[in-house]
Every structure is written in C-alpha cells, then in structure tokens.
Amino acid sequence: MINKLYFHHVSFMFFRIFFFNMTGSLKENRRLIIEDISNGLEKFPISLIYDDIKEFEELQNIFHKYVVNCVTVPGADSSSYYDGCDCKDDCKSEDCGCKSIHGFFYISRGLNPIFLQSNSIASNISIYECNSNCSCSPDKCPNRLVQHGVSLPLQIFKSDSGCGWGVRSHTRRIRKGEFVCEYAGEIIKTDEAKHRWIMAKEINEDNYILCLREHVKDRVLRTNIDPIHIGNIGRFINHSCDPNLQIFLTRINSLIPTAALFAKKDIGVNEELSFDYAGGVNDNSDIQEININVERKKCLCGSQYCKGFLPFDLSL
Numbered sequence: 001m002i003n004k005l006y007f008h009h010v011s012f013m014f015f016r017i018f019f020f021n022m023t024g025s026l027k028e029n030r031r032l033i034i035e036d037i038s039n040g041l042e043k044f045p046i047s048l049i050y051d052d053i054k055e056f057e058e059l060q061n062i063f064h065k066y067v068v069n070c071v072t073v074p075g076a077d078s079s080s081y082y083d084g085c086d087c088k089d090d091c092k093s094e095d096c097g098c099k100s101i102h103g104f105f106y107i108s109r110g111l112n113p114i115f116l117q118s119n120s121i122a123s124n125i126s127i128y129e130c131n132s133n134c135s136c137s138p139d140k141c142p143n144r145l146v147q148h149g150v151s152l153p154l155q156i157f158k159s160d161s162g163c164g165w166g167v168r169s170h171t172r173r174i175r176k177g178e179f180v181c182e183y184a185g186e187i188i189k190t191d192e193a194k195h196r197w198i199m200a201k202e203i204n205e206d207n208y209i210l211c212l213r214e215h216v217k218d219r220v221l222r223t224n225i226d227p228i229h230i231g232n233i234g235r236f237i238n239h240s241c242d243p244n245l246q247i248f249l250t251r252i253n254s255l256i257p258t259a260a261l262f263a264k265k266d267i268g269v270n271e272e273l274s275f276d277y278a279g280g281v282n283d284n285s286d287i288q289e290i291n292i293n294v295e296r297k298k299c300l301c302g303s304q305y306c307k308g309f310l311p312f313d314l315s316l
C-alpha cells in the first residue's frame with residue numbers, strides 16, 4: 001500500500017516534468033525530440049528521439065522519475081561511510097589516502113586502460129572515489145568521475161535490433177576508458193527483488209533488475225538495482241555479448257557499490273552502447289536457490305559471439 005501511494009505521487013511528478021520539457025521540436029525527418037529527459041539534473045542534456053506520440057506514451061507509463069544516482073529504499077542500506085583523505089593538494093600526489101589504500105584507477109579523466117583488460121566483477125575490482133569525508137575539492141580532485149554523472153552527449157532512441165529503446169553516443173566519439181554513465185535505480189533487498197521480478201513476469205513486463213555480486217572471503221555481498229520506474233539513462237542501455245561498455249563497481253559515499261559503465265573501446269558517433277548484463281561472469285556457483293523452469297529471453301545483439309539468450313540471474 002505504501003508503495004502504491006509512493007508511485008502515484010512519483011508518476012504525477014513525472015507527467016509534469018516531461019510535458020514541461022516537450023517543447024518538442026519536430027525534426028526534418030518527422031521524428032520528435034525531447035532535448036533533456038533529465039530535466040537539467042545531468043550536466044549534459046540527455047536527448048530522446050522518437051517517431052510517434054504512442055511510442056512516447058508507452059515509455060511514460062513505465063518510467064516515472066529520473067535520478068542521477070541510485071536511491072536506497074528504506075531498510076536496504078545497512079552500510080556506513082568509509083574514511084576520506086586529508087589531501088591539501090587536491091589529490092595530485094601519490095600520497096592521497098584514498099588512492100594509496102584503494103588504488104589508482106583514473107588517468108587523464110578516464111579509467112586506466114589496464115583495468116579494462118580484466119573482468120572487473122570476477123576479479124573483485126572496486127573503484128573507490130574521493131567522497132564527502134575527503135578534504136579535496138570536488139571540482140578539482142582527479143579521483144572523482146562517476147560521482148559527477150554523465151558528462152558526454154548521449155541520446156535515447158528506438159533501436160532497429162528489436163530490443164526496444166537503446167542509447168547511443170551523440171555528436172562526438174567516446175574514447176576508451178571514458179566514464180559513460182551509472183546504471184542507477186532503486187537499491188532493493190533481495191526479497192524485494194524476487195517479489196518485483198515475479199510481479200513483472202505476471203504482467204509480461206521486462207526485467208530491469210541488475211544484481212551485483214561481490215565475493216568477500218566466503219561471503220557474497222549482493223546489491224540489487226531496479227531502475228524500471230526510478231532510474232537514469234543506464235536503464236535504456238541494451239545487452240550485447242560483445243559489448244562496448246564494461247561495468248565497474250564504484251564506491252563513492254557509501255559501501256553500497258554503484259554500477260559504473262566505462263567505454264571498453266573507442267566508440268564512434270551514433271554507435272549504440274551496450275554492456276554485458278552478466279558483467280562477463282557466467283558462473284552461478286554461489287547461487288543457492290535455482291529456479292530452472294525460467295523461460296530465457298532470446299538475445300538480439302547480433303554479435304558473432306552471441307550466446308543466444310540474455311543473461312539471467314538464476315537466484316531471482
């Protein structure tokens with residue numbers, strides 16, 4: 001009941017935000033464009049291009065609110081903040097407490113390409129950015145990228161592949177290692193993720209929940225992100241078995257990780273963006289409750305390495 005009221009309230013907000021923004025220029029090829037679906041929340045406008053109002057209304061019925069970073073539903077956050085650094089030089093030196101404890105991940109305002117060669121999830125690599133406990137300047141510190149949100153021109157469009165909406169680079173190339181966006185949504189507990197997944201299945205709705213699993217000694221730390229109703233541009237990115245983006249778990253102000261997407265290779269203008277929904281991990285050995293009667297969704301990525309089906313978290 002509480003959830004229902006909450007969503008009603010949010011969907012009201014959504015209609016206001018979207019219709020205010022629909023100064024909707026009609027383009028020469030008769031496609032419509034919304035200049036910024038984030039309504040100024042991202043530093044860079046997130047444009048959305050669509051063919052007819054029906055297509056757009058379909059999206060409105062599902063997606064209710066744009067957020068830049070994940071939001072935690074009550075009860076899901078049991079973590080605390082980690083310490084910050086006390087750098088006086090905006091973390092330029094190698095002595096920065098954050099970088100020397102957790103690692104040097106960024107160079108030239110992007111991810112050091114050496115990390116792109118590994119499977120970050122399987123190798124348990126987690127990026128730690130400077131945070132609100134640090135004494136460096138948020139604008140000048142080079143150890144802060146993901147927390148600044150999207151800083152590239154991106155566009156949401158109806159993909160020709162049959163996968164529905166997709167995201168592409170827009171007006172400029174994306175260089176290897178550049179941060180593209182977060183996969184932001186509601187952080188929910190596993191029981192709630194299972195419940196939402198069953199409800200979505202009953203009404204034939206697609207699955208958007210991303211489950212991140214980290215192995216810490218003999219424990220598995222699980223973070224579930226659901227962007228279907230409350231999320232950011234990440235929720236529009238499709239899966240590919242040969243993707244051009246790679247997920248890295250990133251910690252900013254909380255021990256709950258963020259799923260940050262970085263360019264795995266150079267990406268051309270108007271090229272569709274994709275990531276591997278399984279994060280490159282095909283191992284389900286840690287999963288206890290296996291539901292093998294699940295109907296797998298056919299993968300339409302079209303890559304020569306296509307595995308045939310979308311990755312699926314068997315623990316849901």
Ligand SMILES: C[S@@+](CC[C@H](N)C(=O)[O-])C[C@H]1O[C@@H](n2cnc3c(N)ncnc32)[C@H](O)[C@@H]1O
Pocket residue numbers: 162163164165166206207208234235236237238239240297298299300301310
């Ligand atoms: C995170 S959403 C991506 C955005 C989605 N295309 C939309 O229209 O909102 C994930 C859903 O997109 C579809 N999808 C993404 N990648 C796909 C692929 N390679 N093949 C088939 N469907 C895909 C599936 O329905 C999946 O549940």
